[in-house]
Amino acid sequence: MRSALQPMTLSRVPDALIRHPLPCVRCKYDLLGLEARGTCPECGASILNSLAARLDLDSDSFLPMHGVRRVATTIFTAAIGLAGGSCVFLALLAQVASHAFESDGFTHAVPVLRGIAVGCTLLGFLAFIAVLPWIRHREFIRAHILGAGGFAMWYAAAIQPPSVIIATYAALPAAMVLLAVTPLLRDLGPRSRAYRSARATAQRIDGLLLSTGLAGGASATAELLASTTNSDDIATVLRLTAGASATLSLIGFCYLLLNSIWILRAAFRPLLTIEQAFGVEASATNPTIRK
Numbered sequence: 001m002r003s004a005l006q007p008m009t010l011s012r013v014p015d016a017l018i019r020h021p022l023p024c025v026r027c028k029y030d031l032l033g034l035e036a037r038g039t040c041p042e043c044g045a046s047i048l049n050s051l052a053a054r055l056d057l058d059s060d061s062f063l064p065m066h067g068v069r070r071v072a073t074t075i076f077t078a079a080i081g082l083a084g085g086s087c088v089f090l091a092l093l094a095q096v097a098s099h100a101f102e103s104d105g106f107t108h109a110v111p112v113l114r115g116i117a118v119g120c121t122l123l124g125f126l127a128f129i130a131v132l133p134w135i136r137h138r139e140f141i142r143a144h145i146l147g148a149g150g151f152a153m154w155y156a157a158a159i160q161p162p163s164v165i166i167a168t169y170a171a172l173p174a175a176m177v178l179l180a181v182t183p184l185l186r187d188l189g190p191r192s193r194a195y196r197s198a199r200a201t202a203q204r205i206d207g208l209l210l211s212t213g214l215a216g217g218a219s220a221t222a223e224l225l226a227s228t229t230n231s232d233d234i235a236t237v238l239r240l241t242a243g244a245s246a247t248l249s250l251i252g253f254c255y256l257l258l259n260s261i262w263i264l265r266a267a268f269r270p271l272l273t274i275e276q277a278f279g280v281e282a283s284a285t286n287p288t289i290r291k
């Protein structure tokens with residue numbers, strides 16, 4: 001969790017009057033214009049406590065990034081697309097289950113899951129086209145191509161009837177979208193640290209890429225073996241491996257979705273810098289992309 005304000009921090013402030021709207025941490029009274037070392041006139045809470053809750057003490061370590069809110073919205077929408085697009089896999093499971101158990105519940109679930117996959121992949125495509133800023137920067141260009149291309153390919157798969165081939169193929173666009181999101185997440189993730197533990201802000205995408213690749217690779221190999229040889233046992237093991245990996249990926253996509261909500265919150269409601277709170281000129285205001 002965040003530490004309280006330290007004397008070192010206040011020594012950076014020439015005159016300790018609050019010069020930015022600052023709600024009292026206890027009663028929400030606006031402390032603008034009051035002495036930082038004083039107390040809230042409404043409830044008596046220490047103003048330093050209100051500052052500690054809203055100040056970003058590490059802001060110096062982040063250079064301003066172009067279009068933070070649009071990038072955060074893209075990550076959030078991509079996470080919806082990844083989780084929703086995985087419904088091509090769930091639709092296949094529901095179809096298999098409806099044949100196996102002759103259950104109406106599974107039969108009705110198939111078109112719903114297909115609809116979710118179609119809608120979410122389309123949403124993901126639109127985010128990479130219309131929301132992610134068009135910046136001439138290697139990471140952004142790569143994100144545009146891999147993200148929009150991946151979701152376009154995934155959408156083309158989602159509108160087909162569910163099948164093993166479609167579910168297997170979906171691993172490829174999923175991996176493309178993960179590669180598109182990785183550099184954006186690496187930059188924006190740590191910015192949400194003020195709202196939660198630093199450890200939770202760094203989600204590693206490598207594991208997700210591995211499970212997604214394993215799901216597609218094992219499933220494709222199983223289909224190849226089943227069609228060319230009589231290695232049914234090996235094919236069954238590979239299919240089970242593919243199913244387990246796809247399930248792991250789906251769980252990872254849901255975690256990424258939760259993670260992206262925190263990032264979205266941090267981007268739309270950034271904490272105050274010391275300079276903002278005390279009305280001092282910021283030291284580095286040159287907008288650039290953090291490398």
Ligand SMILES: [Zn+2]
Nearest residue numbers: 024027040043
């Ligand atoms: Zn108060």
